[in-house]
Ligand SMILES: [Ca+2]
């Protein structure tokens with residue numbers, strides 16, 4: 001019975017199919033109901049803004065197109081674009097209400113770093129703060145040497161703008177100060193090796209370097225503003241005799257100064273280093289301190305001074321050897337004696353000794369200088385080594401050695417391969433007078449001074 005009653009109950013509460021349909025209807029209605037938030041009638045309209053700037057960087061002294069994208073902008077041909085001081089906007093092309101292309105040219109002295117991009121149209125101005133960066137195209141990859149006045153530097157520059165490799169052939173390196181001299185510049189695509197001479201008077205500060213690349217009319221300038229620091233330095237005093245010194249950094253330099261006596265004096269400077277493989281060099285400059293007036297650059301330099309004007313001496317090791325010690329020796333002596341004009345023929349020859357230096361001058365193409373020395377019995381069989389040297393670097397001499405009769409040539413004239421001659425005669429057959437004749441080369445257009453040295457060897 002009980003079971004039956006239960007069945008009856010179940011039957012009494014039998015499911016209503018229409019109720020379920022009604023529920024589904026309600027659920028479906030709920031699901032498609034609009035979002036009350038989205039429906040809010042006061043939804044604010046988005047403010048216009050700049051969303052993209054591409055490319056986002058440029059190098060000094062370049063002209064390029066910058067694409068600017070906007071959100072909710074309504075740009076027209078009236079849009080004005082501003083990149084700040086030092087960047088000229090050459091043209092603006094509006095591609096759509098949310099996209100434009102600005103052609104810009106960057107000045108050589110525009111400030112580097114991040115800057116804002118602004119687009120104005122009527123009352124509407126949109127700014128993308130810090131969206132754009134200016135960079136220098138030229139930088140040092142390597143900078144060797146003492147960065148100071150009166151120095152020699154070398155290293156490697158790098159072209160950072162990959163769209164503008166250096167010209168394969170035509171490149172010059174320039175500076176914003178006349179105290180710099182470029183010794184060499186070898187450029188390859190994105191790097192350029194260089195050597196640089198820094199005059200003594202160059203003031204302490206930072207200097208611009210510019211590589212001008214390409215042929216005239218189509219040159220591209222790449223500048224590194226303020227990338228070369230030059231420190232002031234006081235020259236070390238140079239004394240007669242040995243001057244010991246030490247260099248800490250490879251390719252470093254030391255600057256010295258010497259004031260000679262007022263009377264004519266020959267200064268002989270020589271240098272040695274205490275390290276294997278070093279090539280010590282002394283660059284000797286006159287009182288101007290300028291490499292344009294360089295007096296000599298070698299391990300041994302001879303300078304004839306005529307006044308108390310100072311000279312500057314720069315120690316430099318051409319091989320870039322590690323830290324080392326060195327010694328500069330300075331010797332002073334009276335200068336060689338002068339020739340005795342007139343000495344234009346054999347009979348009037350200026351007497352000298354067999355090992356001698358004499359200062360001479362060929363006034364013009366008609367001038368000839370004769371010298372005579374006496375060979376002793378012990379000199380028979382020796383050769384006569386005759387050299388001419390500055391004086392003036394371009395005095396173009398020819399030398400010849402004659403026997404006692406003034407006409408028998410002992411192997412001359414010299415071959416005249418260069419301005420100055422380095423000539424060795426045939427062996428002396430007898431003791432007695434030996435004549436040396438110095439004249440101007442047939443190629444010479446003007447005379448000049450020279451120093452004649454004679455040695456028996
Ligand atoms: Ca003469």
Ligand SMILES: [Ca+2]
Pocket residue numbers: 395396397398416417418419420421441
């Ligand atoms: Ca010559």
